[in-house]
Amino acid sequence: MREYVILSIETHLFFARIMKEHSLFLLASLPEKETDLKRRAECFRKGFEGGLKKTVRLADGMVGNAILDSGEIVTEFTQKAECQTSRLTGISVDTEITEAEKCLQSGCPSGVSRETVYQVRMLNREMLECLNGLIAYKEEILQKVLSCKLYTTNYPLLIEHILREARLYRQFIMQLERNGCIAMTDLRNTEAFWNQIMMEHAEFIRGLLDPTECELIQSANGFAMDYCELLEAMKEQEARNGNACHAKSVQLTEEFQKFKSAGTQGITDCDIRSVILPLLADHVLREANHYLRLLEQANNGSNRCGMCK
Template sequence: MADDSRFVVLSLELHLFFSRIMKEHSLFLKAGFTPADSSFSDEAELFKQKFEELLYCAVHLSDGVVSRSVLCSGEVITEFTACAEWQTQQFTGIGINQEITAHEACLHHGENPCVSAQLCANVHQLNRNAIELLDGLIALKECILQNVLSCKMFTMNYPLLIEHIIREAKLYRTYVCKLENGMDLDYRNMQQTEQFWNQIMMEHAMFIRGLLDPSENELIETSDTFAKDYARLLSDCRKTLDLSITIDTKASLNETLKFRDFKSAGTKGIQECRIRSVILPLLADHVLREANHYIRLLTDCK
């Protein structure tokens, strides 16, 4: 694939996954504020709208361009996304542009796409817009975290969750900046990628454990087991980084495939009101998509 084509494809695939993640982070932040912090709620709403606009643009530019593996991975949308958005809007009163999901469901992949100079220029502008938005969203998240940790603010979101979404936003920004600076996104060196995403998966398990109703003993125990399993994988990954040893990704892949199935069943159970929790349907779908994204990275590196 020519350099311009690779730049365009990698950029658009990055935005299809991460800009949706960012708009949902903004929604989750807004849903967690109390009336005392209405100004923060308004700011979160603004970022939600801005990242929806970014995602809408990325979807428009992606048709016939991005790879089959990304569109089929379940990281862009899942079978649950449309319902999860509708339910979450009903529960929270926070508006969600559900037309974007409908458009994403109709995207076509590209085989050796023809990338015009205009498309390349549009993607460069999309990347610059993303960096500017991410600078603002990261600053907002860091301000919220500082306020929470200094007892100046109460939110329904765990401090660890706020730290978690700051790390994801910073990773997104790093990748966009690399592409804009003419660098490739080479996922084949998996140590750092595994370290990052194993920590994300471990924290997902911890969040799920903490947001389930106390009566859901079996699901709580399963979540706790996943958290411990990922903690072990994370420890092993750190050791290989220290020793500069090449790692085998099979353990992380097998664990994440199992966790993906657990998340998928949980998302379905939450949507059908069979699981007691304080987990928004869109949050359940959100963490499922992140597992699907990680599985693709692990699979593509083989």
């Protein structure tokens, strides 16, 4: 049960925060007249915030340095970005969770108590229930946008994008509850998923920058094109049953992570013209950090999502 507990905690540390922020972005994007949709988005935001808070309480001394040092849980910009986003949108953000995450100590326990296993099982069930609701909600939002029955400041592709991430999170929780572990059995599928996520990040950044930010727009467009070419190369490689694109995934994502980090600093320092919420900039940076950690694990020969490394 040790692996079940640790992988559950590691999964929620990353994904519960991501879902909490998806809910905030959806809430901020909706017109004032959409009172029911806004109310439901706020309920999901609070639900995932509560789940993340429970996860952090369980996490101290339970996860490895690879997770805590990766920048996928929090970055140097997260707390500032949260405060700025709360001020700009009027949506409450509990920055004490971020402060607690910054203080987490690493550890690799040899065993776990029955009480801890029970708490984690209850947390998994709670998060799964929240996820099922959020996925249905995102599907409803997307259907209304595509049928021109709802206005939102989010691109339809962004809604599809965050739906895919929510479904991946749900898949991981279901694997944990069914098998007690998450096996990364197919590196190519993992890379294809996250390379598409990175490509779409570049496309969103390109479209949310002010037209005067010509160099940044050009850079974002370059990353979008590079990831598009990489995804095409991966399809061709799959037909040949090879894995030559892995090194390119690492190199390109390292470069994109640096671009995102500089962009997040520029947005939080108000040095970049855009309509990008500070927390959205930090959000996509954390996802790049998460993907880089997965790629590093693959280089080290691991087939698991985490586990005390």
